[in-house]
Amino acid sequence: MTDGMTLQSAESPLNERYDAALLDLDGVVYVGSAPVPAAPEAVDKARAAGMRVAFVTNNAARTPARVAERLTSMGVGAAPEDVVTSAEAAARLVSERFPAGSAVLVVGDTGLRLALRQRGLRPVSTAAERPVAVIQGYSPRLSYDLMVQGALAVADGALFVSANNDATAPLDLGVQPGNGAAARVIAHATGKEPVVAGKPMRPLHEEGVLRTGAEAPLVVGDRLDTDIESATVRGAAGLLVFSGVTSPAQAVIAPPEHRPSFLAWDLSGINQPHPHVRMESGDAHCGGWTAALRAGRLRLSGRGERLDGLRALCACAWAAHPDGPVPDGSCDEALAELGLPEDD
Numbered sequence: 169m170t171d172g173m174t175l176q177s178a179e180s181p182l183n184e185r186y187d188a189a190l191l192d193l194d195g196v197v198y199v200g201s202a203p204v205p206a207a208p209e210a211v212d213k214a215r216a217a218g219m220r221v222a223f224v225t226n227n228a229a230r231t232p233a234r235v236a237e238r239l240t241s242m243g244v245g246a247a248p249e250d251v252v253t254s255a256e257a258a259a260r261l262v263s264e265r266f267p268a269g270s271a272v273l274v275v276g277d278t279g280l281r282l283a284l285r286q287r288g289l290r291p292v293s294t295a296a297e298r299p300v301a302v303i304q305g306y307s308p309r310l311s312y313d314l315m316v317q318g319a320l321a322v323a324d325g326a327l328f329v330s331a332n333n334d335a336t337a338p339l340d341l342g343v344q345p346g347n348g349a350a351a352r353v354i355a356h357a358t359g360k361e362p363v364v365a366g367k368p369m370r371p372l373h374e375e376g377v378l379r380t381g382a383e384a385p386l387v388v389g390d391r392l393d394t395d396i397e398s399a400t401v402r403g404a405a406g407l408l409v410f411s412g413v414t415s416p417a418q419a420v421i422a423p424p425e426h427r428p429s430f431l432a433w434d435l436s437g438i439n440q441p442h443p444h445v446r447m448e449s450g451d452a453h454c455g456g457w458t459a460a461l462r463a464g465r466l467r468l469s470g471r472g473e474r475l476d477g478l479r480a481l482c483a484c485a486w487a488a489h490p491d492g493p494v495p496d497g498s499c500d501e502a503l504a505e506l507g508l509p510e511d512d
Contacts, residue, residue, distance in 0.1 A: 174452070174483040176405065176429045177444035182437070183217040186405065188382035189438055190224045190252075190373055193235070195390035195412020196435055197223065198242055204411045208243035210435040217439070220380040221250065224373065226366040226394065228255035228305025228331035228347065229277040249379070254331040254366035257375045258303050259283035261329060261365050266300045273297065273326065275318040275354070276305030276347075280331065295320035304354065304362065305331035306347040315350070319357045328354065332366025334394065368397035373404070388438060390414055392426035405429040407437055416478050416508045420466070420485050421494040427486055431479055443476060445483040452484035459484035459502065464495065468502035477506045 178185050191197055197207045211221055223239065223246060230238075232251035239246035258280070262272055268288035273295065274280045280303055281291040292299055295317045302318045322328045334346035355361055365371040367389075377385055386405050389395020390412025399406030408419060408428035419431065430442050446453045451460045455476030460467045461484055468477055481502055485494040 174447060174487055175431065175445050175479055176442065178430070178442040181217070181439050181441055182386055182407065182430065183214045183219040183439050186219065186382075186384045186386035188220040188222065188377075188380040188385045189214055190222050190376040190380075190382075190385050190387050191435070192367075192389035192391070192395050192412075193223055193225045193227075193239075196388055196409055197239065197244055199412065203242040203244060204434055206411075206434040206436040210439055211244050213439045215245075219438070220382065222252050222376045222380050223250055224252045224367075224376045226254045226332035226334055226347075226372070228253055228258065228279050228283075228366075229307050231279050231282050232256070234279075252372065252376045252379055253279055253283065254372050255279040255283040255303075255305055256286075257371040258305070258329050258331045258365035259287045259289065260375060261363065261371050262301045262303065262327070263287035263289060265327065270301075271297045271299040273299040273302045273318055273321050274305075275302060275310070275314050276331065277307035277309065280305045293317065295324065295326075298324075299326050301327040301329055302354070303329045303331065304347065304351050306334075306337060306350070310350060315353050319354045322354055322358045322360055328358070328360050328362040330362035330364050330366075332372075332394075333362075333364045333369075334366070367394040368401055370398075370401055373398050373402050386438065388435065392418060392422050392428075396422075396428045397425050399428070400425045407432060409434050409437060411435070416503055416506075417499055419478070420481050420499040420503070421496055422486075423493040424486075424491065427482075431475060431482065433475060443479070445479050447483065447487060450484070450487065452480040452487065454480040454483070461485070461488045464498060466499045466502040468505045474506045474508065478503075478508070 232248040236246040333348035337346035387399035456472030457470040457477040459480035
């Protein structure tokens with residue numbers, strides 16, 4: 169777990185230090201319809217080393233079986249029980265509060281309905297059924313009529329649960345409104361905020377920990393505000409990979425709750441050791457690089473593996489700003505020294 173000051177080191181590969189990897193999907197295992205090139209081999213190697221692997225996704229629309237089928241088609245071995253969805257976390261949350269057979273209004277897709285049935289709950293579609301809860305999850309077929317039914321039930325006292333609070337969803341046509349944006353319709357209409365099951369809140373990764381029996385889980389993701397924050401919320405170690413949406417600049421200027429324990433270009437980082445970052449008088453040294461803060465700007469000197477330079481930059485920036493965000497733009501020249509983009 170990061171202490172908000174600097175990165176952790178690991179003399180042995182992470183697959184030996186942590187007993188389970190909780191992997192995000194989009195941006196970590198695949199991007200759109202194609203696997204991240206390093207992912208299939210990385211998953212196989214981690215498992216061969218004895219690390220348990222769970223695929224943890226905020227997407228509540230697809231069933232675990234469909235997700236596993238998609239992963240397998242990409243060369244990533246997965247069974248339905250290896251997949252943990254926000255629909256399952258939301259269903260567990262409701263089942264722990266209400267008895268079996270209770271009606272739950274689903275403002276979402278098949279993944280939510282199946283997860284509820286597996287928990288002994290009864291999915292319904294109208295407020296007239298007097299549901300004890302309303303669960304909302306992403307669906308490309310979400311209708312206004314169904315949101316109206318959800319709002320009526322919540323206004324009548326039903327517990328409001330959102331599978332996740334993602335404002336956007338990356339789809340083939342571009343970035344589109346996600347479940348978090350859609351859930352604002354019911355929240356705004358009723359004045360009642362939902363209980364959120366997905367990342368970065370605890371229920372989803374708790375489901376992953378229960379599924380794998382992990383005592384020392386490693387959370388792996390490409391998003392700071394969901395994956396890495398969820399690790400921080402749980403007090404777990406977080407590995408940030410740059411195969412998805414987060415840029416190097418965003419990692420450097422991240423606020424404390426978004427600071428990972430480890431950095432890697434891609435999922436292969438779970439099978440590698442991670443170097444020590446040495447702090448000396450506020451300067452950070454990693455590999456052949458030294459990062460320093462001078463007149464409010466991060467400076468970088470040296471040569472070697474670019475990721476070591478980025479590690480030094482993060483450690484220097486975070487040590488200088490332990491309790492708050494790093495000023496935007498303060499690392500632009502230093503990233504240019506590494507040949508990395510200021511932002512994506």
